[in-house]
Amino acid sequence: MAELYFPLKNDTSRKIIHIDMDAFFASVEERDDPELAKHPLVIARHPSDTGGKGVVTTANYKARQYGIHSAMSAQKAYELCPQAVFKPGNHEKYNAVSKEVREIFHRYTDVIEPVSIDEAYLDVTVNKKGIRSAIKVARMIQRDIWDAVQLTCSAGVSYNKFLAKLASDNHKPRGITVISPEEAVDFLKQLPIEKFHGVGKKTVPKMNEMGIFTGADLYEKSEMFLIQEFGKMGYSLYRKVRGIHDSSVSVTRERKSVGKEHTYGRALTTEEEVLAQLRQLAEKVEGALRRVQRHGKTVVVKIRYTDYTTVTKRVTLPYYIVKKEELFSQARLIWEDVGGIEKGIRLLGITLTNLDPMAYENIVLPLWEDRTY
Ligand SMILES: [Mg+2]
Incomplete structure (x- = not known):
């Protein structure tokens, strides 16, 4: 375990952007039928058509005010907001839009890691336009996406994937958040513990029992303690709360x-x-x-x-x-x-x-x- 005592290294040289489309499927439907934007909109088949089965794929921001969110059962969404409009997803359309968005990313970099149909990491440390500011690149991407498909996205800019993702989530919709190396630890300390990637619904109560509610509480715990209690995740959390996350943007070829x-x-x-x-x-x-x-x-x-x-x-x-x-x-x-x-x-x-x-x-x-x- 001797390596545990080496000082931690933090690579802050990279420029990573996380792009997340805002309420993607719902926004596509609202774009194509502006009438829908006036109502709480749930992308799922109506539970009365499916015998209560089915899952919410996306909810627009109006529907979210009722507590409706992705991955919730359509039945639950209906109970929360019976007047919501339910619309089945059109995945061919969303795939086509996603592809257009990805082509926009490629104008700037080929180092792209798609996370899902509406989310991706981009490494723009070296980019095709020779722009030094990652913030500028993020703004240009937001504008290009709007020009091409009339949809908004949120962007997070930082020096690693973990922070970039937290950043894009920080201000939605249409947001852009930058976390610099100097700001990272303060930003992380004020976060509720469930915002740390990897801390799932099972881990939160255990953390709470140990008095860990925020990043600041996590920061106080020793590396040994976190490893003993949470194994590999503890090792990783000790680093993450210090703003350290070296995983690279891995270019995953589309599986054909x-x-x-x-x-x-x-x-x-x-x-x-x-x-x-x-x-x-x-x-x-x-x-x-x-x-x-x-x-x-x-x-x-x-x-x-x-x-x-x-x-x-x-x-x-x-x-x-x-x-x-x-x-x-x-x-x-x-x-x-x-x-x-x-x-x-x-x-x-x-x-x-x-x-x-x-x-x-x-x-x-x-x-x-x-x-x-
Ligand atoms: Mg999204």
Whole structure:
């Protein structure tokens, strides 16, 4: 543990911007139908159309005044504000806008880390326009986004991702907040503990019991104490409250496809075996899709026979799929269409392409976990 006693280093040389679109889906709908802006607006199917299922993907600021927020059940939103307008999301439209926004980022830098459909980190330390001030870059991006898509966003500017994200959240909508190295610790000390990324709903009560309610309380705790109580997160929080967070803006290439294939040591010789294997592959593909939070429209099945002839066939659906049952039933249809068992099967594969980011309502698992708290 000797390394714990080395003085902490803080890299303040970088210029990081976090851009967060304001009430994104709701703002897109208001832009396209200004009448909607006059009402509390909830992007979700009306709970009476879904038997109470469904999740709020976005609420406009009027709806937020009633306590409605993203990831809340649509039913709860309805109870809080029965007169709210409920509108189902149009994800193709939001994806198209998101893509336009991303193209604007690329005018300034290619070091972009998309966090979700409406949020991204940009490293503008070195940028394509040669502008030294990251604040100026952030303002230009806000203006460019408004000019291109008539939507507002909030920007946070700092020397690391953790602070940039807190900064963009500090003043919404249309805000811009800058946290300089000199201001970072004071800013962090006044924050409620739940604002620290990683401190979840389970951790807050534990922190409170220890007398930790704000960044200032956290700052007082020793590194050893935080590591003993919170493990890896404690290590990271000790640094974060001192404004230290070295994670780089990682350029994640857009995933174009997610697929799984398997080569069989003993060739498959019955329909039942093939279907069982397709079912397994569908399950794996679903798992991989959920990890990257993508869904897609084109299913590709690959079949290689023992004589090494290979058949691939793709089917494009008019809607997105992600679930293993849907993947399996599409794969099965393709198999029934082009597959044959006579020669024996050496390899099977299922791939989903034509991918787009999933919206909240499609990400089932984390939401259900949240609701149990
Ligand atoms: Mg947003």
